[in-house]
Amino acid sequence: MEGFLFWFCGILMVLGGVMTIAQRSAVVSAVWLVFAFVCAAGIFALLSAPFVAVMQVLVYAGAIMVLFLFVIMMLQGPVLEGEAKLMALPLWPAVAIPPMAVIVMVVGYLRSNGLTGLGDAAAPGFGSPVFVAKLMLGRYLLAFELISIVLLVAIIGALAIGKDERTLPWK
């Protein structure tokens, strides 16, 4: 069962990546990238990292890809027509397969007893939110604080790059 789940999620994930780079339109590429990220979340779940799997779907497939789609929407027009020499492939598998992948993933995860080929180093509760939180706010507190500075710098940088001087309120 675990072997089947690995091959199922893994092959679909690489397929999603290949389709991302093989598509002519940036919008279709983005949808296939969401597909690849959902399958990567399945791989994380297999590796007994449920919290990381949930965050993968929430942050990557959710927030970051919405940002991409939003920018594609803003830059409408000639941008959507990408490289002319690339082939046009149908979009519907990218929409239809991820829900199936999630269902197979969840059913398989509930029916399997975890992976055996990776040893038994993981204690009970490994990868749960409490487990990750204890590490993040304990041993890795400094890294956690530093990453907040990275995010702050990114916010300021995005504002500084994207501002339009004529419409600033103090001008």
Added chain:
Amino acid sequence: MEITLTHYLVLAMALFLTGMVGFIVRRNAIVMLMCVELMLCAVNIVFVAFSRVTGDGGGHVFVLMNFAVAASEAAIGLAILVEIFRRRRTVNVDDLKALME
């Protein structure tokens, strides 16, 4: 067949190579940024796989750090792209060669 650490590493390598090839062959800057996200995702798989084998949760913490880095990279990269598009009306990297000339 038993799924071992090697399987996960080969899978991550396949995903990383996919992203790398895409970054090289595509000319649309938005898709190039997506390929960087693919490569970061492959790195996350390696982190989590080694975390599972060693039983140490540090990999999970650094995957979450990687999420923050990926979000920052996407935000800044897309802001730069919007600004480039506003000035040059293109995001095709073949047309952006002001520094080359």
